Every structure is written in structure tokens, then in C-alpha cells.
Amino acid sequence: MPNPDLIPPGSAGEALTPYLHARAADFLRSLRHHTECGADTAGAEEATRGLRAAARRISGTLHTFRPLLDPAWADQLRAELAWLSGTLAAEHACTSRLVRLVDALARLSGGTATVPAPRSGGGSGAQSLAVGAARAGALLERQLTLARTRAHSAALQALGSSRFHAVADAVALLASEVPLGPAAAAPASEVLGPPAEVVERLLLDAVAALPMAPAVGGEQLDGPWHQVRLLLRLHRYAGEVRGAEPLLYEAGRALDRHRDAAEAAAAAATAARTPRIAPATAYALGVLHADQRHEVEAARYAFQRAWQRTAVTT
Amino acid sequence: MPNPDLIPPGSAGEALTPYLHARAADFLRSLRHHTECGADTAGAEEATRGLRAAARRISGTLHTFRPLLDPAWADQLRAELAWLSGTLAAEHACTSRLVRLVDALARLSGGTATVPAPRSGGGSGAQSLAVGAARAGALLERQLTLARTRAHSAALQALGSSRFHAVADAVALLASEVPLGPAAAAPASEVLGPPAEVVERLLLDAVAALPMAPAVGGEQLDGPWHQVRLLLRLHRYAGEVRGAEPLLYEAGRALDRHRDAAEAAAAAATAARTPRIAPATAYALGVLHADQRHEVEAARYAFQRAWQRTAVTT
Numbered sequence: 001m002p003n004p005d006l007i008p009p010g011s012a013g014e015a016l017t018p019y020l021h022a023r024a025a026d027f028l029r030s031l032r033h034h035t036e037c038g039a040d041t042a043g044a045e046e047a048t049r050g051l052r053a054a055a056r057r058i059s060g061t062l063h064t065f066r067p068l069l070d071p072a073w074a075d076q077l078r079a080e081l082a083w084l085s086g087t088l089a090a091e092h093a094c095t096s097r098l099v100r101l102v103d104a105l106a107r108l109s110g111g112t113a114t115v116p117a118p119r120s121g122g123g124s125g126a127q128s129l130a131v132g133a134a135r136a137g138a139l140l141e142r143q144l145t146l147a148r149t150r151a152h153s154a155a156l157q158a159l160g161s162s163r164f165h166a167v168a169d170a171v172a173l174l175a176s177e178v179p180l181g182p183a184a185a186a187p188a189s190e191v192l193g194p195p196a197e198v199v200e201r202l203l204l205d206a207v208a209a210l211p212m213a214p215a216v217g218g219e220q221l222d223g224p225w226h227q228v229r230l231l232l233r234l235h236r237y238a239g240e241v242r243g244a245e246p247l248l249y250e251a252g253r254a255l256d257r258h259r260d261a262a263e264a265a266a267a268a269a270t271a272a273r274t275p276r277i278a279p280a281t282a283y284a285l286g287v288l289h290a291d292q293r294h295e296v297e298a299a300r301y302a303f304q305r306a307w308q309r310t311a312v313t314t
Numbered sequence: 315m316p317n318p319d320l321i322p323p324g325s326a327g328e329a330l331t332p333y334l335h336a337r338a339a340d341f342l343r344s345l346r347h348h349t350e351c352g353a354d355t356a357g358a359e360e361a362t363r364g365l366r367a368a369a370r371r372i373s374g375t376l377h378t379f380r381p382l383l384d385p386a387w388a389d390q391l392r393a394e395l396a397w398l399s400g401t402l403a404a405e406h407a408c409t410s411r412l413v414r415l416v417d418a419l420a421r422l423s424g425g426t427a428t429v430p431a432p433r434s435g436g437g438s439g440a441q442s443l444a445v446g447a448a449r450a451g452a453l454l455e456r457q458l459t460l461a462r463t464r465a466h467s468a469a470l471q472a473l474g475s476s477r478f479h480a481v482a483d484a485v486a487l488l489a490s491e492v493p494l495g496p497a498a499a500a501p502a503s504e505v506l507g508p509p510a511e512v513v514e515r516l517l518l519d520a521v522a523a524l525p526m527a528p529a530v531g532g533e534q535l536d537g538p539w540h541q542v543r544l545l546l547r548l549h550r551y552a553g554e555v556r557g558a559e560p561l562l563y564e565a566g567r568a569l570d571r572h573r574d575a576a577e578a579a580a581a582a583a584t585a586a587r588t589p590r591i592a593p594a595t596a597y598a599l600g601v602l603h604a605d606q607r608h609e610v611e612a613a614r615y616a617f618q619r620a621w622q623r624t625a626v627t628t
Contacts, residue, residue, distance in 0.1 A: 107528055107530075107531055108528075108530045108531045108604075109531060110531040110532075110534075129530070129531070129583075132600075214421055214422075215605075215608070216421075216422045216443070216601055216605060217421055217422045217423060217424040217443070218424075220424075269443075272593065272594075272597045277593050278593070279586065279591050279592070279593055279595070279596035280586075280596065281593070281596075282593035282594065282595075282596040282597040282600065283586045283596040283597065283599055283600040283603075284600060285597055285600060286446075286596065286597035286598060286599060286600020286601040286602075286603070286604070287530055287600040287601070287603055287604040288600075288604075289597075289600070289601055289604075290422075290600070290601040290602075290603075290604030290605050290608070291529075291530060291604050294529070294604070294608050
């Protein structure tokens with residue numbers, strides 16, 4: 001590893017180093033915060049979010065600027081950070097999925113609609129929905145609470161594991177020293193751009209190839225959208241490294257909503273396959289599934305609008 | 315009744331008479347066509363559409379320009395035409411509802427989507443939907459075919475009834491003579507406008523008061539939209555009487571789609587209340603219901619766009 005005192009002024013290494021130092025420090029601060037708060041507190045939740053945010057940024061930077069880093073070290077740490085992020089994300093995902101689905105059920109069964117005079121005649125969808133919505137909500141609560149409890153245990157176990165301690169040690173080292181590769185000695189103006197441009201090109205190509213599909217029945221075409229979400233993040237982090245203004249925030253938020261709605265729709269479909277549920281419950285889950293798939297579609301339009309408004313241009 | 319030879323030139327009666335004559339002639343031509351084709355033919359269907367279109371226009375004109383007509387005669391004929399239109403409309407409504415729902419089920423279960431490589435992992439909504447979509451389609455086909463058969467018998471019975479023959483006689487009289495009221499002798503430039511403006515004012519007020527509601531869970535707010543559809547028709551027919559260009563065609567089409575989707579959604583909800591259906595069938599009907607409610611919402615936006623583009627202004 002090069003001696004940090006030997007990083008030439010104006011080099012790519014000089015630009016990368018403070019960003020990675022700062023993100024590593026964020027990681028360590030969140031970890032301390034997590035330990036101090038104790039498990040199962042709001043503070044611990046916030047600390048976990050901080051850990052994940054720092055891990056994502058370190059991991060993204062190692063990925064994008066791999067040509068300027070010690071590649072073996074970068075690949076290894078990136079794999080471990082991906083494991084950690086995935087493990088820590090699951091609990092929060094279960095919680096927010098449940099909140100999303102229960103809110104949607106309340107909305108769909110008219111719980112939050114402004115209610116006028118009762119409609120004349122039968123045949124109301126809302127009426128038959130109310131029957132099943134409560135049971136569908138209880139079923140989802142049972143299933144997602146169980147999943148969340150499992151995710152919580154897995155996260156606690158991960159944070160106590162020697163594998164995690166090795167990641168934390170690697171990040172602690174990163175807070176003081178970045179294992180640069182030989183190319184990092186070249187001027188930032190020459191070598192910092194190309195890796196970021198590779199990501200930008202991948203993003204532009206992926207956006208151009210995004211499939212529009214029917215809201216329901218097009219589930220198999222979600223993948224490219226999730227991929228753009230990840231590329232957009234890499235693009236944002238590469239911008240942060242280079243001191244750019246935060247990029248495409250709205251577009252990124254739309255893709256977060258897209259992912260959340262797609263996963264919520266899948267959770268509703270999964271719940272509908274529970275053996276021996278009542279038809280009214282299944283009906284409510286079908287309405288819920290379609291509703292979330294329409295949220296998926298709405299998020300796609302929101303992304304397209306935000307992208308066209310503020311898109312990076314080639 | 316005034317002697318038609320006594321209708322003063324330039325009077326409102328002179329403007330109303332040829333329009334009602336022509337629509338009455340349309341009615342009688344469709345009726346002859348229906349008799350010639352024989353029941354259960356494509357020609358009979360077309361003739362029924364012609365009968366309904368003429369009946370709607372006569373009825374609408376009697377309503378809007380009632381102040382210029384013999385009011386007792388107008389009210390009586392209007393009630394009978396409403397009965398006839400309603401009776402004749404039901405069969406076609408069942409057919410198009412079934413087509414709409416079966417098409418939607420095919421789309422929702424991925425039947426018409428462009429299919430890429432199979433998605434990895436389970437949890438697909440489309441997969442569990444395919445299970446129930448076929449059974450939901452069969453159930454809807456059974457229910458709506460039964461309803462259509464009943465509507466068909468009712469229409470045939472109506473067309474053979476003495477009540478219908480009385481309507482046909484009244485329309486035959488209308489083809490040669492319009493029972494005008496005393497006000498119809500006044501100049502068209504003075505008395506033809508105000509009744510049409512009453513309708514326009516009702517329409518504008520109703521559009522301004524249209525509630526936007528959530529797609530699902532807002533079924534009880536459909537009524538005002540259906541009401542605008544009827545007012546828009548009255549407004550269009552009043553324009554026809556006065557020789558105006560066809561008005562707000564797009565907006566009217568959007569409200570037709572709105573009505574069709576709302577009724578299709580209600581049919582899906584009704585089918586889901588069939589006793590002893592499988593959960594997978596109920597799930598597919600739930601997806602279908604929500605899908606049609608989103609079509610309702612899309613039609614509302616389409617109406618608003620068309621309205622803002624071409625709206626009558628106060």
C-alpha cells in the first residue's frame with residue numbers, strides 16, 4: 001500500500017481518500033451509536049440506517065473507482081459490505097412493507113376517503129372489500145411480523161459475529177488509510193472522470209432500455225427498473241466523490257417507491273397463496289396487489305418525468 | 315296542437331320541428347330495419363343501436379326544449395322513451411361488460427404482455443393470478459351470459475308489447491307533426507337559446523363540482539360523474555338542434571369509458587360474492603376489480619384533459 005504521505009497533490013488518490021475516510025468515519029460513528037443505544041430502541045434503528053448508508057457509499061465507491069484502488073482489497077470489502085447491508089436492510093424492509101400495505105388497505109376499503117351520503121343500490125366494491133380487508137390486514141401483519149422478527153434476530157446475530165468484526169476492522173483501517181492502486185497517483189483531472197463516466201454510460205443505456213409494461217401482468221419486467229435504481233445510486237455516489245451537487249434526487253426517490261410498491265405487491269400475492277384463506281380475504285389481497293402494481297406504474301411515470309427534467313445528458 | 319302550416323318563419327318551432335322530424339324518421343327506419351333483419355342477427359343489433367340513439371335524442375330534446383313544447387305530451391313520451399332505451403340497452407351492456415372483463419383478465423394474467431426471459435425466484439403476482447384468472451373468467455362468463463339472456467328476452471318482449479306499439483305510434487306522429495307549445499311561435503333567436511343555456515349551466519356547475527376520489531374505495535362518488543355524462547349528452551343534443559358543430563366528443567367518450575369501467579368493476583365485485591368460490595378465483599376478481607377502478611380513474615383524467623382543451627366557457 002502506498003504511504004499516504006506520498007499521495008501526490010492533485011492526484012486521484014487525493015480526491016478519493018477524504019471521501020472514503022469520511023464515509024468510514026460515518027460508519028464507525030453509527031456503529032458506536034448502535035452499541036450505546038442498545039438493541040430495540042429508536043436510536044438503534046437510526047444507527048442501523050446510518051451504518052447502511054455509509055456501507056452503501058463505501059461499497060459504491062469501491063465499485064466505481066476500483067481501477068484506482070487495490071482491486072483485491074476493494075472486491076473483498078465490497079462483498080462483505082453487501083452482505084452486511086443486505087442483512088441490516090431486511091428488518092426495516094419488513095416494517096415499511098407492512099405499514100405500506102396496511103395503509104393501502106385502509107385507503108382501499110374507504111377508511112380514509114371522505115364519505116358522502118351512502119350510495120344507493122348494492123354492488124359496491126367497497127362494501128365487499130371491507131369484509132376481507134380486515135382479515136387480509138391481520139394475515140399480512142402475522143406474516144410480515146414473523147419475517148421482521150426473523151430479520152431482526154439475523155441482524156443482531158450478524159452484528160455480534162466475527163465476520164462483522166472483520167468488516168468493522170477493515171472500515172476502521174479505511175478511516176485512516178485507503179489502499180490505493182498505482183493509477184491513483186495520476187492527476188485527478190485525468191483518471192477520476194473515466195470510471196464515473198463508465199457508470200454514467202451504464203445508467204444512460206439502462207434508462208434508454210427501460211421497458212414499459214402493464215401495471216399488473218408485467219411483474220417480470222421489474223428487474224431493469226431495479227437495476228436502474230442501483231446504477232442511479234452509484235452515479236450519485238460517484239458525483240459525491242467528485243464534489244458534485246446531489247444528482248437526480250427526485251428520480252431516485254421515485255425508484256425507491258417503485259421498489260417498495262413492487263415488493264409490497266409481491267407480499268400481497270404471496271399472502272393470497274396462504275392455504276385455507278377465505279375468498280373475501282383473497283379478494284382483498286387481489287385488490288391490494290393490483291393497487292400496489294398501479295403504484296409501481298405511477299412511480300415509473302414519476303421517474304420518467306423527473307429524469308427528463310433533470311437528466312444527465314450525453 | 316298548432317297547425318304546422320301556421321308555424322311562423324324564423325320561429326323556435328321552425329327550428330325544432332325538422333330536428334324532431336328527422337330523429338323520429340331515424341327511429342322508424344331503425345324499427346323497420348329491426349323487423350326485416352329478424353331477431354338475433356347482427357343487423358338487429360345495429361338496428362337496436364339506431365333505435366336507442368334516436369330515442370335518446372328525441373327524449374333529450376323533449377327535456378331541454380320542454381318550455382317550447384306541449385309539456386304533458388313531452389313528459390309522457392319522454393318517460394316511455396326512457397323505459398324503451400333502458401330496456402334495449404341492457405343486453406348490449408352485458409355483452410360489452412363481459413368482453414371488457416375477459417380482455418382485462420387476459421391482460422392482467424400476462425396473456426397479452428410481451429414475455430421476456432422467465433423471472434428468477436417465486437413470489438410473482440402473475441403466476442398466482444393465472445391460477446384464478448381462468449376460473450374468474452368462466453364465472454363472469456356464466457353470470458353475465460345469464461344476465462344477457464334475460465336482457466335479450468326482456469328486450470324482445472318489450473318490442474312485442476302494446477306499450478312499445480304505443481311509443482312507436484307516438485314517434486310516427488312526431489315524424490310528421492311536433493306538438494309545439496305557444497312559446498314556440500316566438501323568434502328562435504329569442505327563445506331557443508335560454509333552454510339550451512339552462513342545460514349548459516347545469517353541466518358547467520356539475521363539472522365544477524366533480525369529486526376526485528381514490529380509484530378504489532371511492533365508488534360511492536361515481537354518481538356525479540355519471541350525472542355529468544348525461545348532462546353532456548343533453549348539451550350535445552341541444553347543440554344539434556341549433557345546428558352547432560358536434561361538441562366535446564372526446565370528453566363524452568371518456569365518460570362512456572368511465573361508466574363502462576365502473577360497471578365492470580362492480581360486476582367483478584359482485585362475482586366475488588358468489589358463495590363457495592375458490593380463494594384464487596376471488597383473488598383474481600380482486601385484481602380485476604382494482605384494475606377496472608383504475609380505468610375509472612384514468613377515464614376521469616382523460617375527461618378533465620378533454621374538457622379543459624375544448625370546454626364551453628361561461
